[in-house]
Amino acid sequence: MRTFPRRWSRLLGTAAAAMLLLTVPQPAAQAQESAPSPPPTVPALADWTPAHGSYAFGHATRIVARDRAALDAARTLAGDLRAAGHGTVPVVRAGARTGDIEIGVDPAAEATLGAEGYELRAGQRLSVTGATGTGAFYGTRTVLQFLAQGDRVPAGHTVDVPRYRERGVGVCACYVHISTRWLENLVRDMAYHKLNQLLLELKVKSDAHPEANTWGYYTKDEIRNLVALGEKYHVDIIPEINSPGHMDPWIADRPDLQLTDSDGNRQPARLDITKPEAFAYYRSLIDEYAQVFTSDSWHMGADEYMLGSDFAKYPQILAYARARYGADATPQDAFIDFVNRVHAYAAAKGKKLRIWNDGLTGANTVPVAAGTTVEHWLDVATKPSRLIAEGHPLMNAAYSLYLVRGGFHTNTKALYEQSWDPRSFEGEKLTSAAGVTGAKISLWPDNGRGETENEVAGAMVPALRHIAQATWGAAHPDPTYAEFTARGTAVGHAPGWRDPTRVPVADGTYTFRAGATVVDLEIGRTADGYVTLKSASDGTCLEVTGGKLTLNVPLEPGTPVTGSACDPRSTLQRWELDPAPGGYRLLNAITRMTVHVTGEGRLLQYPPDQQQPTTWTLTAS
Structure with a gap:
């Protein structure tokens, strides 16, 4: 050669x-030209820079916590990888090697990443860095979404930072109980999509006020468990007791606290804001909720106080306002006074106050206390721009984002195609995001029997993904809504999410036995994942009937469970077969109460903490 x-x-x-x-x-x-795009995520990555090669997840993969501050995110990721079917991935502090997932917290990066952003690099290793543990956690959510679509991730780099600090879901379980399993699924899915705020209007079973414990409540242990899950997944769970209106879940049996009109009629939904004992009662509820909720925010509602009426029917309110604020005071000033007293009490407890906007009609001379966050849902005289100018943090809770149980459902497709973002309030579109904290979707129970919670969960999925996208990133990352929904299909649900539509027993006829009570029932699965229970003897279907109705739902404990003409549209004829030691409990899909069999063989519904739920053994006929 x-x-x-x-x-x-x-x-x-x-x-x-x-x-x-x-x-x-x-x-x-x-x-650069040939490198593929990253797997789709929700929210979409805004600035992915591709590189040559790919990252491969395998049996030797470890999670390396570069520093102590990253350990919580690393351990949570390991648990979620296991729940997602990726096996047991060890968490170590040793140096990273090829195939590892590396997680770190670098406070010096806060100027770039803020409190919740993260940097992700994919190559021989998968590396996530946040300026805080929260930022590192959100990076791991992207890792999980990547791996939900395969064990290989194209090489590349992104810096992913949210546009808004409040990214939320509001749920009113204020009358009709929603299962804790449903709420746990929601917390997991919220975190998976980088949503960080769950606002819950609900009733905690009270030790201080047992007279208020009408059904719909949650036990304190149930709330503690839910809050712990929220803390693990960086979802701030903010409690709400709506006041001074919509107080009937709390004061229906306290006529001494109810507002009385000029005709002498008591209003069980309205707290009498002129009475010191009414304010003391509300303070005691805040104190009791503080035993189980750890959020530094308190939501007092403050909406629709005069819904269906007006202040003129209650002259004592004007008299109260003038006594405190002078001859020019208005009845609205008494209302704002109540809000401000709650603000001061919450602040003394280290909590920031939140209210709805519709009570801020502009008819007041007393200003709302500075720092009160306003959630804007309804177009009234006081516009969003004015609230921001007055210094109030403003969250977009527009009615166009609502899912009303058995009623209005947000049109997610239309909102996406309009490039809706949190500056688009009811009645006003802002040109700047300054002063806007973020946005939330709201799930409301107006017709409680209109839909089951499984149906609500299904309808909520596209809305949840859309609000996650619109509050974290660009409002319109894909040219079409179909392409955006395909992102959601690709990432699926969060690890640990439990399918609520799984029925543990096959369709067919079974003999149900509970002590001396024996009945043959035909089980038929419903489209939303419950079952109907049809009598083999007379063809009727098991249903909760009678009792006192709340939001069209028989929520009275002790209401009979009897046979009624079968109607596939009746949500009250839908049941869960809840596995229990030795058999199954029957749980109504709407009332969320379990069936209790009396000594005489009568079937009655009760909250499971009031009467021992009956366990049924099933034998196929």
Whole structure:
């Protein structure tokens, strides 16, 4: 073989390289052109920079916590990978190697990443860095979404930072109980999509006020468990007791606290804001909720106080306002006074106050206390821009984002196609996001029997993904809504999410036995994942009937469970077969109460903490 002096070899190599540069792309440019895009995520990554190669997750993968501050995110990721079917991935503090997932917290990056952003690099290793543990956690949510679509991730880099600090879901379980399993699923899915705020209007079973414990409540242990899950997944769970209106879940049996009109009629939904004992009662509820909720926010509602009436029917309110604020005071000033007293009490407890906007009609001379966050849902005289100018943090809770149980459902497709974002309030579109904290979807129970919670969960999925996208990133990341929904299909649900539509027993006729009570029932699965229970003897279907109705739902404990003409539209004829030691409990899909069999063989519904739920053994006929 002919050889060349080293000097000529270098010259020939340089010349050849120069000729190649004229005919083919440089390797770096070639990598940029050919590197694939990352797997889709919700929210979408805004600035992915591709690189050559890919990351491969495998049996030898470890999670490396670079520092102590990253340990919580690392351990949570390990648990979620296991729940998602990726096996047991060890968490270590040793140096990272090929195939590992590396998680770190670098406070010096806060100027770039803020409190919730993260940087992710995919190559021989998958590396996540946040300026805080929260930021690192959100990076792991992207890792989970990547791996939900395969064990290989194209090489690349992103810096992913939210646009809004409040990204939420509001749920009113204020009358009709929603299962804790449903709420746990929601917390997991929220975190998976980088939502960080769950606002819950609900009733906690009270030790201080047992007279208020009408059904719909949650036990304190149930709330403690839910709050612990929220803390693990960086979802702030903010409690709400709506006041001074909509107080009937709390004061229906306290006529001494009810507002009385000029005709002498008591209003069980309205707290009498002129009475010191009424304010003391509300303070005691705040104190009791503080035993189980750890959020530094308190939501007092403050909406629809005069819904269906007006202040003129209650002259004592005007008299109260003038006594406190002078002859020019208005009845609205008494209302604002109540709000401000709650604000001061919450602040003394280290909590920031939140209210709805519709009570801020502009008819007041007393201003709302500075720092009160206003959730804007209804177009009234006081516009969003004015609330921001007055210094109130403003959250977009627009009615167009509502899912009303058995009623209005948000049109997510239309909102996406309009490039809706949190600046688009009811009645006003802002040109700047300054002062806007974020946005939330709201799930409301107006017709409690209109839909089951499984149906609500299904309808909520596209709305949840849309609000996650609109509050974290760009409002319109894909050209079409179909392409955006395909993102959601690709990432699926969060690890640990439990399918609420799974029925543990096959359709067919079974003999149900509970002590001396024996009945043959035909089980039929419903489209929303419950069952109907049809009597083999007379063809009727088991249903909760009678009792006192609340939001069209028989929520009175002790209401009979009897046979009624079968109606596939009746949600009250839908049941869960809840596995229990030795058999199954019957749980109504709407009332969320279990069936209790009396000594005489009567079937009655009760909250499970009031009467022992009956366990049924099933034998196929």
